[in-house]
Amino acid sequence: MSKPRDRLRIAVQKSGRLSESSQDLLQRCGLKFRQSRDKLFCFGETLPIDLLLVRDDDIPGLIAQGVCEMGIVGRNVAQERRIEAQTTGTAGFVELRELGFGRCRLSIAVPNEDTFDGPQSLAGLRIATSYPHLLGDYLKRHEVAADVVVLNGSVEIAPRLGTADAICDLVSSGATLIANQLREVASILDSQAVLIGSATPLDERAEYAELLLRRIDGVIRVRESKLLILNAAQSDLAALLPLLPRGATPNVLARQGGITVQALCHEAVTWTHLEALKKGGASQLMVLPVESLLS
Numbered sequence: 001m002s003k004p005r006d007r008l009r010i011a012v013q014k015s016g017r018l019s020e021s022s023q024d025l026l027q028r029c030g031l032k033f034r035q036s037r038d039k040l041f042c043f044g045e046t047l048p049i050d051l052l053l054v055r056d057d058d059i060p061g062l063i064a065q066g067v068c069e070m071g072i073v074g075r076n077v078a079q080e081r082r083i084e085a086q087t088t089g090t091a092g093f094v095e096l097r098e099l100g101f102g103r104c105r106l107s108i109a110v111p112n113e114d115t116f117d118g119p120q121s122l123a124g125l126r127i128a129t130s131y132p133h134l135l136g137d138y139l140k141r142h143e144v145a146a147d148v149v150v151l152n153g154s155v156e157i158a159p160r161l162g163t164a165d166a167i168c169d170l171v172s173s174g175a176t177l178i179a180n181q182l183r184e185v186a187s188i189l190d191s192q193a194v195l196i197g198s199a200t201p202l203d204e205r206a207e208y209a210e211l212l213l214r215r216i217d218g219v220i221r222v223r224e225s226k227l228l229i230l231n232a233a234q235s236d237l238a239a240l241l242p243l244l245p246r247g248a249t250p251n252v253l254a255r256q257g258g259i260t261v262q263a264l265c266h267e268a269v270t271w272t273h274l275e276a277l278k279k280g281g282a283s284q285l286m287v288l289p290v291e292s293l294l295s
C-alpha cells in the first residue's frame with residue numbers, strides 16, 4: 001500500500017471491545033467519517049484524517065510498516081509487541097496517550113483447588129496464554145522455568161481440557177475465571193486502551209497529529225470535568241475557596257448583592273464538598289457537566 005502523503009491514517013479495532021469507545025473518542029474530537037463502519041477504510045470528512053478498521057493485533061505492525069500513523073490498542077497488545085520486537089530491533093511505535101477505557105489486567109490464574117505461594121509455584125507448570133512474550137518476561141524476572149503454551153483463544157478452558165496447568169489471560173470482572181473454576185493469583189500487567197503512534201517523525205501531516213492529540217487531551221479532561229457554580233457574599237469568599245474540590249480553578253464574578261463563583265473542577269464534586277460550601281455561606285450551588293474544553 002503506498003503511503004498517503006497528505007492524509008493521516010488511524011487504525012482502530014474493527015469489531016471488539018475497543019471498537020465503540022475508540023470511534024466514540026474520535027467523533028468527540030470532531031472527526032466525521034464517510035462510508036459504513038463495517039468497511040476496512042473510512043474517509044475523514046472534517047479533517048484529512050482517515051480510519052482503518054482492522055484486528056487489534058495488527059495495529060502495531062501497521063504503524064511500524066508505515067501503513068498508518070496512529071492507532072488505538074490495549075496496552076497488553078502494545079507491550080506484547082514491544083517485548084517481541086526487542087530481539088529484532090525496535091517496535092516502530094511509541095505510546096502517546098492513555099485513553100481511560102478498555103481497562104483490564106493480564107493475570108495468572110490457577111485451578112481453584114491448587115495452591116499458590118508466589119511465582120515459584122509456577123515452576124515446571126504448563127501455562128496457556130495468548131501473550132507469550134509478556135508471560136515469558138514475567139517468568140524471566142522471577143527466575144521461574146515453566147512451559148508457555150501459546151493459544152489464540154479460549155485460554156480459560158485449557159486447564160479443564162488438560163492442555164495446561166495454569167493460564168495467563170486478560171481479566172476485567174473476573175467472571176470468566178469464576179465460571180471456569182479458576183483463581184487469579186498474580187497480575188502481571190495493568191492495561192487500558194492507549195493511543196500509539198509512529199516512532200518516526202511525520203512529515204507535513206505532523207500538524208494534523210498534533211491537532212488530534214490536543215483534541216484528545218481535551219476530550220479526556222472533559223470526561224472528568226464539572227463546572228461548579230455558587231453564589232455567596234463577598235465576605236465569605238476567602239473561607240469558601242479552600243472548600244472547593246482540589247485543583248479547581250475558580251472564577252469570581254461580581255453580582256448585585258454578592259459574588260458568583262464558577263469553578264472548573266477536574267476531580268469529583270461530592271455531596272461532602274457541596275454541604276461544606278453551603279455551611280460556609282454558599283447558596284444556589286449547581287454542578288454542571290462540561291461539553292468541551294480547550295485551554
Ligand code: ATP
Binds near residue numbers: 074
Ligand atoms: P480482534 O478480533 O480485533 O483480534 P480480540 O478478540 O483480540 O479482537 P477483544 O476481546 O475485543 O479482542 O479485546 C480487545 C482489547 O480489549 C484487549 O486487547 C484488551 O486490551 C481489552 N479488554 C478489556 N477488558 C477485557 C477482557 N475482560 N477480556 C479481554 N480483553 C479485554
Ligand code: ZN
Binds near residue numbers: 056
Ligand atoms: Zn486481537
